[in-house]
Amino acid sequence: DTAVSQTPKYLVTQMGNDKSIKCEQNLGHDTMYWYKQDSKKFLKIMFSYNNKELIINETVPNRFSPKSPDKAHLNLHINSLELGDSAVYFCASSTIGGTEAFFGQGTRLTVV
Amino acid sequence: SQKIEQNSEALNIQEGKTATLTCNYTNYSPAYLQWYRQDPGRGPVFLLLIRENEKEKRKERLKVTFDTTLKQSLFHITASQPADSATYLCALDPDKLIFGTGTRLQVFP
Incomplete structure (x- = not known):
């Protein structure tokens, strides 16, 4: 059983489009995260949710909007995609207070 | 400002030797520090967690130390193998899980 699953694994899209990445965890965790890993491999936190509530929003453009329909899911919607949004996006989960x-396996987003 | 730095971007060692990776942080007072491994095309995988009141933690060939005075953690892989080649990341801050810059370890036969 996959613990944290993201879809799609690859996403190629044109500038200006709107796209979504889905994330689901079956671990019963209360906290979920979105990270962006750029071409230099630096892993930067974007959002953190705890029990469907936004906890952390790390100066991410408001074109990025996370949505958590329940505590097992945290989806990422991106509007008006830009070239600089190209990166690998990782979803993660942990228990409260994060140990x-x-x-997830990551979603490689390429904006052309 | 808060920083987490892993001072070697890349480390090359020969099989059988001990690899030592360094994680330094500033303007944090972490209750614990974590180490992760990331292979190409995959997400990070948790390896070890060490708490502020622990000086050392071991797991098989892995050893982590944590010096809150120096604000530094050392990560050792003894008897290294080519299969240990990967990027290793330290992380702290339980609310945000902030990662260091990573060290790419290459173990040569």
Whole structure:
């Protein structure tokens, strides 16, 4: 069983489009995260949700909007995609107060 | 400002030697620090967690130390193998899980 799953694994789209990445975890965790990993491999936190509530929003453009329909899901919607949005996006989850975090396999987004 | 730095972007060692990776942080007072491994095309995988009141933690060939005075953690892989080649990341801050810049370890036969 996959603990944290993201879809799609690859996403190629044109500038200006709107796209979504889905994330689901079956671990019963209360906290979920979105991270962006750029071409230099630096892993930067974007959002953190705890029990469907936004906890952390790390100066991310408001074109990025996370949505958590329930505590097992945290989806990422991106409007008006830009070239600089190209990166690998990782979803993760952990228990409250975060010890071990479990990551999804990543979504490689390419904006052309 | 808060920073987490892993001072080697890349580290190359020979099989059988001990690899030592460094994680330094500033303007944090973490209750614990974590180490993760990331292979190409995959998400990070948790390896070890060490708490502020622990000086050292071991797991098989892995050893982590944590010096809150120096604001530094060292991550050791003893008897390294080519299969240990990967990027290793330290992380702290339980609310945000902030990651360091990572060290790419290459173990040569």
